[in-house]
Amino acid sequence: MTPNHSTITLPKPEVADAVEPPVERNPKMSAESVSVFYGDKQALKDVSIKIYDDRVTAFIGPSGCGKSTFLRCLNRMNDTIPSARVTGKIELDGKDITSTAMDVVQLRARVGMVFQKPNPFPKSIFENVAYGPRIHGLSSSKSELDGIVESSLKRAGLWDEVKDRLSESGTALSGGQQQRLCIARAIAVDPEVILMDEPCSALDPIATAKIEELIHELRGRYAIAIVTHNMQQAARVSQRTAFFHLGEMVEYGKTSEIFTNPREQRTQDYITGRYG
Amino acid sequence: MQQASGHTLKAFDEDIERLRALISQMGGLAEHSIDEAMRCLIQRDLEGAALIVQDDKKLDALEIETEKRAVQLIALRAPMAADLRDVVAALKISGVVERIGDYAKNIAKRVPLLENVGKIEPLSLLPEMARISNEMVHDVLDAFVERDAEAAVRVCERDQAVDDFYDSIFRALLTHMMENPHNIGQSAHLLFVAKNLERVGDHATNIAEMVYYAATGQHMADRPGKSSSY
Secondary structure, eight states: OOOOGGGOOOOOOOHHHHSOOOTTSOOSEEEEEEEEEETTEEEEEEEEEEEOTTSEEEEEOSTTSSHHHHHHHTTTGGGGSTTEEEEEEEEETTEESSSTTSOHHHHHHHEEEEOSSOOOOSSBHHHHHHHHHHHTTOOSSHHHHHHHHHHHHHHTTOHHHHTTOTTSBGGGSOHHHHHHHHHHHHHHTOOSEEEEESTTTTSOHHHHHHHHHHHHHHBTTBEEEEEOSOHHHHHHHOSEEEEEETTEEEEEEEHHHHHHOOSSHHHHHHHTTOOO | OOOOSOOSSHHHHHHHHHHHHHHHHHHHHHHHHHHHHHHHHHHTOHHHHHHHHHHHHHHHHHHHHHHHHHHHHHHHHOOOHHHHHHHHHHHHHHHHHHHHHHHHHHHHHHGGGOOSGGGOGGGGTHHHHHHHHHHHHHHHHHHHHHTOHHHHHHHHHHHHHHHHHHHHHHHHHHHHHHHOGGGHHHHHHHHHHHHHHHHHHHHHHHHHHHHHHHHHSSOOOSOTTOOOOO
16 A cells, blocks of 8 residues: 555654754753852853753763763752852752752752762662651651652652562662662652762663663653763753863753764764764 | 864774775776776777676675675764764765666666767767766765865756756757657667766765765755756
């Protein structure tokens, strides 16, 4: 049978990938002229970037380029480093998060984080996920808390693997499961933004693929920013990519453009493996 | 954008260079075949023509080799940006050059069928048309090797001359056929030869577009001098 051309529907373009965000749309987070100093050393120079809530933004660059430092600015994790000093403006929904008026605990509930090495609490799987909602008072009853734990584990794609062993220790899980537990823990408090710092670097390819699939599913519900050394991973999971080099943000644009036709020579050299 | 220096991984550079060398080699063969096919046509060299038909197998083999290496390179090196565009261009160009070889073969196959060809007037235009088409192929492959987008644009601009040649040969052969029905067989063969040469020019233009994209990351704007041919 010959195909009838009038009935052929072209695949719809990936919305977040193909369409530029409308100019008037408000970014979920925006950074303006952000610099970070560790003592006298400037680790980040004048970085300005906007992060939107329905796309995954990847930060790539060689070691020491400032990408993790920048990610940590977004929920004020650098506050925990005594010598670190942050200048510039960072906004979440238009509100300055660097001001002293901002409650850091509240901020970190809204802007969650997943780290390089899975770091579950040495408690049961259930407690790992229930801890956040409990201290933030997100549930009024045991059954409500059960519901939050179940839905968080489901969204993290871990429920089927752990539903019969919720009382076992979180540290008894495999590396990939632990990382998904950490993601479940992060989303249990219903954050708006999830920051991921090399979430797969300690995982094998299958566990990595599961996390990447999870990132894909979580997109749309949360704004996601991910730091990765693995350029293929940035290409696979993100719609936006920012390239950092020596503390500067060299280029920020659509992932599909960055990896096929970067504008800057330094980006080109890095992603094609000509760097240094 | 320039390719500043070699890859940190030297073997990557070697793989890409080998791929580019294969394309050059294919281009050289295809050019030679077109040249030879035209010489055999004019000089009625039946043996030479048979050799061209034979030689086309080399091009086919080189195309397969190029495809194999390109796929390997993509699988093993995961090329990005300009490297990726280069590899994809090489893959596509090899297919087009192979097709150009087929046109040479097609011309060569007509040599034994054309008797008394010297008496047909439009024949005098064909060698010049072949020269321009072949030059386009030569220059566009040089442009690929040099990653020279401007040279690719210049190749496109010459396609109009080939199309013009085709148009006048078409008209001349039509007249020739109308004058005497005995000429129809010969003229039809020559018309196909002219059409083949016109296609060679078109393919050189296609390659130029691939070279342009590989070198710049932009698609060549609606190329100038694009005309309809029959």
